[in-house]
Structure formats: structure tokens, C-alpha cells
Amino acid sequence: MTESNMASGAVVTANSFLTLNYRISLPEGGDVMNTFEDKPATLMMGTGQFSPTLEQALVGMLLNERKTFTMAPEAAFGEKNPDLIRTISLTTLRENSSPEEEYLPGDMIEFNAPNGATYSGTLLAIDGDSATFDFNHPLSGKTILFEAEIIAIL
Numbered sequence: 001m002t003e004s005n006m007a008s009g010a011v012v013t014a015n016s017f018l019t020l021n022y023r024i025s026l027p028e029g030g031d032v033m034n035t036f037e038d039k040p041a042t043l044m045m046g047t048g049q050f051s052p053t054l055e056q057a058l059v060g061m062l063l064n065e066r067k068t069f070t071m072a073p074e075a076a077f078g079e080k081n082p083d084l085i086r087t088i089s090l091t092t093l094r095e096n097s098s099p100e101e102e103y104l105p106g107d108m109i110e111f112n113a114p115n116g117a118t119y120s121g122t123l124l125a126i127d128g129d130s131a132t133f134d135f136n137h138p139l140s141g142k143t144i145l146f147e148a149e150i151i152a153i154l
Helices: 003-007 052-058 090-096
Strands: 017-025 031-034 041-044 066-071 085-089 108-112 118-127 130-134 144-153
Touching (some): 052 066, 052 144, 090 108, 090 130
Antiparallel strands (some): 017 031, 017 041, 017 144, 066 144, 085 130, 118 130
16 A cells, blocks of 8 residues: 555545445345445444444455455354343234234334334244244344445545
8 A cells, every 4th residue: 555545545444434335245145235236335434334343344445445354243243142032922012013013923023112212123933922032133143245345435
């Protein structure tokens, strides 16, 4: 890397404002997110738009550089936390989501918290009068491929 590249801002730093294409996919195939096929994304590093580990992978990349990173679960979206798998009553489910909705295992369901916030969980099973949810990030526990191409650095 030359001194002029660094002076011109052509290297991604922890404070960069970027335009980039990126793809998050699973090693067994299938894109989770892909901006290469649509329009590029903009990202202000350090603001929580990307997970810190994805941002860290971008730091040091050069303008117009394209890289693919294989990220183990602990470096991507974390390991699955068994404490985030919870069973709730169907009454609670109906009171805190859309009461007329019919749910199936695999559905991502949004709940309203008492403080006005919302949170999501993946329905794992419905048994009698209860439902089991996984409130982990859907990509937790998974190895991912993260491909990025830096289009502009401001």
C-alpha cells in the first residue's frame, strides 16, 4: 500500500463512510443477502449498521478491492445461546403478536415488548397450549461466507 493511497482515504478505517457491494451466504449454498445483483449499500463504519465482526473484516481493504472471508460462528453472528430458546404459552403468543395469524414452525414472528420495543423469534414447535421459540439471530451457530467489494471510501 502506498503512502498516497493512505493519504487519499483509499483504505477502509474504523471511521470510514463506504459504498460497497456485499454478499452473505452459507457454505452449503444460498445467499442470505446480496447487493451485487441490485444496488450497492452505503455504510458508516462504527454505527451498528453492520455487526462489529463484519466491519472488522472490512478494515484495511483498499478502494476497488474484492475479498471473500469465511467466518466461523463465533466470528460472525455468534454461537447459539441455549438460554434464548424459550417456551411460551399460546395465550402469551396471541397477546403479544398478531392474534389472527396462523403460525407454522420456521416462521419468524415479531413480538411487542412491554417497553414498546419489538423483538423477533423463530417458531420451532407448537405443542398443545405452548410454543417454543428461538430468539437467537437466524445466522447464529452458522459459518458464513462474507464477500465484499469496496466501491467508494469517503
